[in-house]
Amino acid sequence: MEGFPIFMDYNATTPVHAKVLEWMMPTFRQHFGNPSSTNHAYGWAAAEYVNIAREEVAALAGAETSEILFTSGATEAINLAIKGAAKAYRKKGNHIITYSTEHKAVLDTCKFLESEGYELTYLGVDANGNPDLAALENAITPNTILIAAMYANNETGVIFPIKEMAALAIKHNILFFSDATQAAGKIPLNFREDGISMACISAHKIYGPKGAGALYISRRNPRVSLIPIQHGGGHERGFRSGTLNVSGIAGLGKACALAVEEMGARAEKLMQLRNRLEEGLLKIEGAFVNGAGERLPNVANIGFRGVDGIRLLSEISKHIAVSSGSACTSALPQPSHVLKAMGRSDAEAAASLRFSLGIYNTEEEVDRAIEAVRETVNILKAH
Numbered sequence: 001m002e003g004f005p006i007f008m009d010y011n012a013t014t015p016v017h018a019k020v021l022e023w024m025m026p027t028f029r030q031h032f033g034n035p036s037s038t039n040h041a042y043g044w045a046a047a048e049y050v051n052i053a054r055e056e057v058a059a060l061a062g063a064e065t066s067e068i069l070f071t072s073g074a075t076e077a078i079n080l081a082i083k084g085a086a087k088a089y090r091k092k093g094n095h096i097i098t099y100s101t102e103h104k105a106v107l108d109t110c111k112f113l114e115s116e117g118y119e120l121t122y123l124g125v126d127a128n129g130n131p132d133l134a135a136l137e138n139a140i141t142p143n144t145i146l147i148a149a150m151y152a153n154n155e156t157g158v159i160f161p162i163k164e165m166a167a168l169a170i171k172h173n174i175l176f177f178s179d180a181t182q183a184a185g186k187i188p189l190n191f192r193e194d195g196i197s198m199a200c201i202s203a204h205k206i207y208g209p210k211g212a213g214a215l216y217i218s219r220r221n222p223r224v225s226l227i228p229i230q231h232g233g234g235h236e237r238g239f240r241s242g243t244l245n246v247s248g249i250a251g252l253g254k255a256c257a258l259a260v261e262e263m264g265a266r267a268e269k270l271m272q273l274r275n276r277l278e279e280g281l282l283k284i285e286g287a288f289v290n291g292a293g294e295r296l297p298n299v300a301n302i303g304f305r306g307v308d309g310i311r312l313l314s315e316i317s318k319h320i321a322v323s324s325g326s327a328c329t330s331a332l333p334q335p336s337h338v339l340k341a342m343g344r345s346d347a348e349a350a351a352s353l354r355f356s357l358g359i360y361n362t363e364e365e366v367d368r369a370i371e372a373v374r375e376t377v378n379i380l381k382a383h
Contacts (some may be wrong), residue, residue, distance in 0.1 A: 011205070013207065016208060070212070074201065075213075078105045130160070152180075156295070198217055
């Protein structure tokens with residue numbers, strides 16, 4: 001958009017893909033029926049959009065259609081998965097393990113369960129943002145019922161060894177939930193092969209509309225039971241009552257189908273842009289990368305020693321739309337909890353910027369961003 005800064009905050013949200021919007025449009029006026037209206041053509045047409053979307057989401061997730069549950073987004077899916085499992089398995093135990101680098105949707109849900117009498121263990125990560133598998137297994141007790149670990153971190157792009165972590169859960173007969181919101185569409189996913197019990201995705205992170213998401217719930221090995229957190233109508237196999245958002249669900253499905261179709265080409269382009277951006281930014285004196293090891297192809301979290309973090313973000317935002325952490329916590333005047341958990345000081349965390357690239361970014365934008373950051377950092381250091 002003319003007059004707007006370069007958009008490099010794709011982990012916060014994405015523009016709706018033209019093909020997604022085109023597919024959604026008939027659901028607003030032509031096929032506007034309620035998919036639960038099973039006695040006439042308007043309901044049947046709407047239900048067909050939902051059925052197609054369920055197949056498309058299942059294909060991206062490596063799941064069966066019967067294992068896909070539609071929600072209003074990842075946050076609702078996270079609440080249903082964690083709270084629903086905690087209540088369903090309460091007789092077995094009351095201990096849940098998660099990580100201090102999780103998204104606030106997970107951490108705040110876990111904090112709520114603590115207030116309800118559940119025991120929570122918040123594991124740390126190393127300086128590169130990676131987990132210790134031995135520490136995870138040591139944290140398991142006879143009362144442990146669930147492990148919650150995100151597939152890829154939203155701030156650093158660090159990918160967890162999910163298959164190995166899920167194997168530990170299977171070994172100890174524990175459920176494993178993964179917030180796959182940032183991983184979806186960027187790297188291949190197969191929740192069943194990974195041994196994941198539950199996982200969530202969100203449409204607006206993969207060029208779909210806001211307000212639509214999905215929760216994967218394994219139906220075999222293990223067959224997961226959940227207690228619903230809302231009631232009224234028995235929609236979505238009784239797990240999530242409420243009239244289905246057909247337009248949003250249709251958009252989610254199409255976004256998943258495009259992600260599967262274009263994943264290789266997207267990943268290659270994003271990796272090239274990310275590497276170009278990092279190489280340019282790391283030439284700035286005092287610059288450093290947050291996160292190492294296997295990472296998402298589109299994320300570069302770069303810190304700048306010797307500058308004031310608040311002023312840095314304020315000045316950079318005139319030229320580039322970036323963030324200093326998760327969009328859901330950006331209004332909070334505290335350093336990133338993720339970077340703090342990785343051992344960064346308050347000053348280092350505050351002076352770190354998350355650049356998350358998308359399919360509409362260009363090399364020319366990357367070069368302009370590098371120059372804008374270089375000039376801003378130099379000015380701030382001079383003052």
